Amino acid sequence: MADNDFSNTAFHQYLAEYKLMGAHCEACDTLYLPPRPMCPKCFGDDMNWVELPERGELIAFTTIHIAPTAMIEAGYGRDNPYISGVVRLENGLSISAQILGLDANKPEEIMIGTPVKAEYVERGEDEAKKTFLAFRAE
Numbered sequence: 001m002a003d004n005d006f007s008n009t010a011f012h013q014y015l016a017e018y019k020l021m022g023a024h025c026e027a028c029d030t031l032y033l034p035p036r037p038m039c040p041k042c043f044g045d046d047m048n049w050v051e052l053p054e055r056g057e058l059i060a061f062t063t064i065h066i067a068p069t070a071m072i073e074a075g076y077g078r079d080n081p082y083i084s085g086v087v088r089l090e091n092g093l094s095i096s097a098q099i100l101g102l103d104a105n106k107p108e109e110i111m112i113g114t115p116v117k118a119e120y121v122e123r124g125e126d127e128a129k130k131t132f133l134a135f136r137a138e
């Protein structure tokens with residue numbers, strides 16, 4: 001993978017290595033996730049990949065009953081809803097991902113501020129195998 005490839009494809013290649021990476025603008029010290037090839041703040045393109053903290057807390061969530069295709073294939077849907085959440089990482093960066101380890105059928109029991117840790121979920125077979133980022137409640 002080229003070091004100057006700040007695409008979502010590159011981000012997913014890192015995920016496949018179980019690494020949570022973001023793009024860091026060296027000029028103005030801003031972190032981006034999803035990564036960006038150019039900094040929208042200072043318009044610089046001196047970006048570097050940096051490893052992000054894998055722990056954070058849940059700051060928002062929603063339960064999904066009408067799942068997109070990839071999630072239906074993973075067994076989710078009307079009868080087996082899942083949780084999509086926004087996690088604030090220890091460095092303050094927010095990221096949205098699936099939340100594991102909480103009951104999507106009991107959203108009233110899910111607490112904002114729940115500590116979570118990144119988990120790398122592999123779905124699909126062989127060539128179609130892809131690694132997805134999720135966070136598990138601790």
Ligand SMILES: [Zn+2]
Pocket residue numbers: 025026027028029030039040041042043044
């Ligand atoms: Zn910048």
